[in-house]
Amino acid sequence: MSPNTDATIPAVLAAPDAPDAEDWLVDAALAPLADGSLAPLYAGAAAGELTLPFCATCGLALELEQRACDGCGATDIRWRPVERAGTVHAVTLVHRREPGLVRVTEPYPVVDIELTSGHRLIMTTLTATGSAPAIGRPVTVGFRVVGGVAVPAAVLSTTESSAPSEPSDAATPDSPRATGTAPAPVPSETEVSQ
């Protein structure tokens, strides 16, 4: 497991335009561990790029926590920017709002996105919305900032402006820059669900 290290990006970077702004949805206490096992994703997000793992040998899109390719068995993983576009695979409108962790007073959406890169990613929307987007609907991906850490968020293009927070320089899938990041991913034991 040796991610490319040709570019070094600080693991934690504030959003370009509003470094100290609070996220619309959750408290800063829910900031993800920026230098943990998904460090390349967060480093890319800080630079406005959606950075996801691929098998360095056969190019298969891998799951976020995968450490060996199920296609060819290789353990060399390459994180690289992908097109920030996809469609809604599944969706829910969360009504339960845990006091102290969730900041909104109305239900909020969570979507599971099929990305054009072949990955799947669960996220909420870039800005508050009380409606759940339909399965199959196209979305683009921008970034929220939670406790100083940029995280992917869905932009519902036809009803929601992505202007303030979405980075302007769209990543190209095969961009040579930022294909790797400083800290090597460390395997972790993370509770996935019950």
Added chain:
Amino acid sequence: MASSLEPAVVGLGLTSMSLSAGGVPVDLAIEAVAGALADAGLTARDVDGLLVNSSQGVRPDRLGVALARQGGLGDLRLLEHVEIKGATAVAMIQRAVLAIRAGLASTVVCVFADAPLRAGGTSGSTYAHSGGSDGARGLERASGVLGSVPTYALLASRYFAVSGGDPEDLCAVAVSTRAWALGNPDAVVRKPLDAEGYFASRMISTPLRVLDCARPVNGAVALVVSGEATPGPAPRIHVRGMGQAHPMRRRRAPGESWFGGGRAAVDGALAMAGLTRADLDVVELYDPFSVVTLLLLEEYGLVEPGQAGKVVRSGATAPGGDLPVNTGGGQLSGFYLQGMTPLAEAVVQLRGTGGARQVPGASTALVGGIGGRGDHHACLILDLEPSR
């Protein structure tokens, strides 16, 4: 030395199921173990094996192998903390049976205990604060995916899109399961429920309402599996078939990843038992959410694909129906003690001690346990008749 009889479930012990804070897992476990041993007519000195199933999540007082020492047991030949997430309880019975057949132990206690209800907070709050900040879970939590309900809501959303189901199907599961709970004194929710009551209940994460979600309790269940003749009055419940399936559904686009792949566990267990689905008198499934019952009925081949909602709405799974499912009220209305919920109910039904919810003449049961997001399946075919 090999045991003299085919290994069978000979003891069952349940604590009271509490909806309020109190108790710690180790004490609840000790109480359930004592109950199971008494039920089997045994004492702690008859036990030479202990398998422990702790709850998921980061809890400082989770159960472990220290239970053997703390619980006053003597020297053991088998002691393991088994861990396949929610599928663990069912897998423990498999492990116990195989160990006894191999001569590694003769009488094995299997126990699960949990106490998620804490003073000053709801169980939902307990789960919302669990999960950590690293890995995919950390990213999801930063995206507002707190606890397990939003995750299963996404699953339900996708299941509806694929199967054509709708919230009426979820309602039918909740109503059917509640009807069974009415006859179970151990069930924590025994108020009659109709569709009106279901749709009036609080939405948690669309399409899942609070009545689509399991009822966490503080409590414990223990079973004794033995290859020896035991003095207890209850009939021996034999493990005629067992199977596991751990489908590696990749989260990749396009394609399904929320469900599918569990059927091999049931196929394998039935083949081992020499039985078919038509031989099943009762079906006891792990039902943390109503949608999971629908899903597993299809995934396990008990109904045709896309027909689970229709079957449940017909009343087939409810009391008096021809496909009795989760006959103690399941985890939805009975009590949520993970894999022990379906397991304990299957033993009760085959013993014929189900009282008002007894399925007449039940002699063969399917028990299905799942873990993760349906990533792990472990199942048993339990039967009054031995397999040899």
